[in-house]
Amino acid sequence: MLPRTTSAPSKAAPASRSRLGRREFGALAGLALLPLAGCGLRPATAYTPEVAPGSIQPVDGLPDDATITVTGKNFTEQLILGKIGVLAAQAAGFTVNDLTNVPGSVPARELMTSGSADMTWEYTGTAWLTYLGETEGIPDKQEQWEAVREADAANGLTWLEPAPLNNTYAFAVRTEAIEELGGVSTLSDLAELPVEERTLCVEAEFNSRADGLLPMLETYGIPRGDADGVPADNISIYDTGAVYTATDRGSCNFGEVFTTDGRLDSLDLTVLEDDLGFFPAYNVAPVLNSTTLETYPQLADVYAQVTPFITDEALRELNLRVDEGGELPADVAFEFMVEQGLVTEP
Structure with a gap:
């Protein structure tokens, strides 16, 4: 694993998204991934604000060397969610390797299934249709999550409870x-x-x-x-x-x-309300490497505190601040978590 690094923040152009199967190989102009020995990838902009505990408190008895790696894709919403994942783990006392800003769904997925990353935010519909190769999505949010959770257990991944956000x-x-x-x-x-x-x-x-x-x-x-x-x-x-x-x-x-x-x-x-439930569910949820979760079961509680705040309305506002307001995803994520009382300024 790579040591955590930070670099000076830089402004990025608004993200654009296309769909892999249904959704992403998004691109954020000006943000690239640089090859590096070791794990092989490091984000070109790994800036994350310093954070202090809020409602997320340091885990009791956590070893000083407790480290996890957080990954995520590189379109706006995922850049924000990735930083939320990093900040939550830092507030809980973990040292975090930041491998967010990965170019596309498949590379991010491979980091998780290979054990090179420990945590990500993923969409139920993306996993079901793109990674697991199913041909039809499930409109019912709970049923879709349960199906993905069961199927992905065989891949060494544990899906925690989903957030309200449904990006469909x-x-x-x-x-x-x-x-x-x-x-x-x-x-x-x-x-x-x-x-x-x-x-x-x-x-x-x-x-x-x-x-x-x-x-x-x-x-x-x-x-x-x-x-x-x-x-x-x-x-x-x-x-x-x-x-x-x-x-x-x-x-x-x-x-x-x-x-x-x-x-x-x-x-x-x-x-408009999809009152006949045609569109598949694309709820986002924290996904953890199952071995990592066995080592640090407290991570489930850490992210359970975050997910209720991850709603369609909240992310529309945060996405807009990045895409049209030109703010950095890390700063937007930090301010959001402070507003919810999850973390505090150091």
């Missing part, structure tokens, strides 16, 4: 248009609208996915291409991220979004 697909509408669209609030409501009002903006990937737009519209009884459903002319295809702006400008009434994207708040978009 959704459709959103301009808040100011809700009333003129008859008070629409659920995806089922689209079937009650006049055909000409069923206009959709989607990304190219979602448009063509086997589990994307076509089956979603069929589930909600408004078949794609049908004159009485959603005619082809009602569907506009946009590059990743442009859907939000197009929806805000009224280029369409409903845009395909991700539920923890900060632009939902900054553009005042309202997410």
Whole structure:
């Protein structure tokens, strides 16, 4: 393992995300991984603020050399969650090797399954569909988590209780248009609208996915291409991220979004309820190397104190502070944990 290192903070450009299977090989401009002997990877920006205990207290009887390695991917939300994982362990008295900011899902996963990392934040749907090779996600959040937890135990990984955050697909509408669209609030409501009002903006990937737009519209009884459903002319295809702006400008009434994207708040978009449960669950949860957890069972309690605060609303705000406000993920994570009383300033 590598010793913990820090470097001077540097401003980063807003993160952009694409999907591996469904989600990530995100990139944060200006942040790269440097090869290094030993474990092989070290983040180019390992800056993390110093932290003192709050509600997370030092573990009683923890050896002075107790060390864990925290990893995570390199899109905005994961950069923030990774730093939260680092700070929580530091407050509990651990020395932390910071291997967050890994470029993509598969490399981060390999660090966990190989035993090179001890803790990460992972999404249930990503593990189920991408790592474990299942073909259909499970919309029920608890069932999806239980299925992943059981399957990943054979890989030497323990999934702790999931957070409320569920970063899945959704459709959103301009808040100011809700009333003129008859008070629409659920995806089922689209079937009650006049055909000409069923206009959709989607990304190219979602448009063509086997589990994307076509089956979603069929589930909600408004078949794609049908004159009485959603005619082809009602569907506009946009590059990743442009859907939000197009929806805000009224280029369409409903845009395909991700539920923890900060632009939902900054553009005042309202997410429609997926009332028939079409979209799979992508709840995030702390995942620990099972051997590490056996050695330090107190880690389960440490992260159990954090997960209730990891909500869609909270991460939309934090993501926006990084993507549009230009703040560092480490600083945003630290201030969030201080506000929740989990840690304090030293």
